[in-house]
Amino acid sequence: MGKPTGFLEFEREEGKNIDPLKRLEGWEEFHTSLPKEKQEIQGARCMDCGIPFCQSGIMINGMVSGCPINNLIPEWNDLIYRGKWKEAVKRLLKTNNFPEFTGRVCPAPCEAACTAGINGPAITIKENERSIIDRAYEEGLIKAEPPKVRTDKKIAIIGSGPSGLAAADTLNKRGHNVTVFERHDRIGGLLMYGIPNMKLDKSVIDRRVNLMKEEGVEFVTNANIGENYAASDILKDFDAVVLATGASNPRDLKAPGRELKGIHYAVDFLRANTKSLLDSELKDGNYISAEGKNVIVIGGGDTGTDCVGTSLRHGAKSLVQFEIMNKLPVERTENNPWPQWPRILKVDYGQEEFVAKYGDDPRKYAINVKSFEGDAEGNLKKVKTVDVKWEKNDKGAIIPVEVPGSERDWEAELVLLAMGFLGTQNYVADAFGVELDARTNIKAGYGKFKTNVDKVFTAGDARRGQSLVVWAINEGRAVAKSVDEYLMGYTGL
Structure with a gap:
């Protein structure tokens, strides 16, 4: 090899x-x-x-x-x-x-x-x-290959992110009749509106979606199940349903002043930017602009990095990225050996761009937001923080403890909350009558993916919580096998 x-x-x-x-x-x-x-x-x-x-x-x-x-x-x-x-x-x-x-x-x-x-x-x-x-x-090696034989089974996929698309593609290749419902105006879910264009050009998504259309998958956009499209109609018209709606409940920050204008979830900031970029190259102004503003990104993960890269392209006046955790080591520690995932410091594209422009890393570690302050009109003007150190409490849990005298004020007109996601949005689950688990994900075991409602399955972030695109594809392929077995009594997938 x-x-x-x-x-x-x-x-x-x-x-x-x-x-x-x-x-x-x-x-x-x-x-x-x-x-x-x-x-x-x-x-x-x-x-x-x-x-x-x-x-x-x-x-x-x-x-x-x-x-x-x-x-x-x-x-x-x-x-x-x-x-x-x-x-x-x-x-x-x-x-x-x-x-x-x-x-x-x-x-x-x-x-x-x-x-x-x-x-x-x-x-x-x-x-x-x-x-x-x-x-x-x-080289023209990727061509549409519609199945030669079709079954009479109809399957609805709710959500067109990586999990939903993987399930649709796999079930369609099996010969079933698949329709994908997407609440937004473009297909792709997280891939389309959650990941900026500089990481994943949207033509790459459209190319694959168009191929799937040629192979027989049907796509319905602007179909928000539970709001403008009835779940009862889906259950009546299809033999099986897969809920692949993602984990789209962003984690909030409960701090005084949270209601001030200028504080947004990162997902809303990124989605609006990509939509405006695709619709008009940002000429329509229908996005949250960082231009000329002091920007604070709260959260150190991939979404936070995307906010950094996007804000820099807007022309932010200043930018800082807060991370409540300690700074990671540059190399693996003894308790993190190969082949474990390396818990080491990563400099991603957003930080790399900031360093190139300003000479230093935008990230501040072991820092926690205490409150937000604004002006008389309710506009955000300042963020108050305190440094933290991580210590064991009486029960042995590692918790952040405030460092006395470390309070600071930061000028800010725009704060982006990029602290991850808590689970799926309830209204889709309520529309289908499916149960949620303690983490507000749709309840279903890995391997079967069946919910408590007959013929309704779930997969991806909606089932497992916020995760990687590759895990979403894993679950999309796996739920397809379960659905196929449910419909046919056996499966070759």
């Missing part, structure tokens, strides 16, 4: 990113690919290790190690090394419905579990994956 001595002979090499200051001038994807010959050399670095944790997808200490959809990584690395790109894409598509998405936005737990990464740089698995699928599109 690959060249047995390739990891010794060849250095890790990735495609170049457009210069941070240059890419701040627009919204285009900023990562470029290696030439074909160089990508094949990267495939050669995949050693015949015999222990491919890269494709294991197992949980260790509550974190995933390896690929959750069990991509056949050593196999397609070997194929591109040998120049067999057509065969490589066939192997890739056996496990992944949408490698063009994961090859752009997945955090690559496969690379974190790569054996070569124990004592050196891991294989460029994510970039190899993206190169395989992008090259396949460029």
Whole structure:
């Protein structure tokens, strides 16, 4: 698999990113690919290790190690090394419905579990994956393949994010008649309106959706089930229903002054920006602008990074990113060994762009917001914070404790709350009468995905809570198997 001595002979090499200051001038994807010959050399670095944790997808200490959809990584690395790109894409598509998405936005737990990464740089698995699928599109290898035989079964998928699309694609290939309902005006869910264009160009989503349409999947937009579209009609007209509505309840910050104008959820900020960008290249003004404002992003995850990158492109006056947790180490600690997911400091694209423009990292660690203050008209003007240190309480739990005398004031006209999501929105669950669990996710066990309501299933973030795109694809494929078995009495999926 690959060249047995390739990891010794060849250095890790990735495609170049457009210069941070240059890419701040627009919204285009900023990562470029290696030439074909160089990508094949990267495939050669995949050693015949015999222990491919890269494709294991197992949980260790509550974190995933390896690929959750069990991509056949050593196999397609070997194929591109040998120049067999057509065969490589066939192997890739056996496990992944949408490698063009994961090859752009997945955090690559496969690379974190790569054996070569124990004592050196891991294989460029994510970039190899993206190169395989992008090259396949460029060379006309990806074509519509509608099923030759159709069943008489009709399936409704509620939600067109990665889980819903994966379920739809898999069930359609099985020969069932699939209709996807999406409450927004464009298909893609989280992929379309939750991830900025510079990370995932929306033409990449449209290309895949158009292919699925050619293969027979029907899409209905502006269909908000439980509001302008009756769940009872769905239950009457379809033989099975899959709720793949995501975990779209953003976590709020309960602090005095929260009601002030200028405090927004990150998801609303990002969604409005992408919609305006696609509708009018931001000319319609129908978005929350950071231009000329002192911006504070609260939350240190991927969504927070997206807010940083978007605010910089708007032309924010100043920007700071708060993280309540301590700063992570640069290298793995002894209690975080390979092949666990590495809990180390990551400098993502947003921070990289901020450093290029201002010379330092925008993140402030171990800091907590105490209150918001505004003017007489109710506009946000100031954020009050306090530093925290993490200590054990009487019950042994690690909790944040305020540091006396560390209170500070920060000027701000725009605050973006990027602190994650709590669960699915209740109105869809209520419309179908399905139960929620203690975490406000739709209640259903992994493997079966059945809710308490007959013929209604659920998958993705709506079932498991906020997670990765690759986990959503995993669940979309898995729920398709359960639905197929429910409808047919057996399954070959």
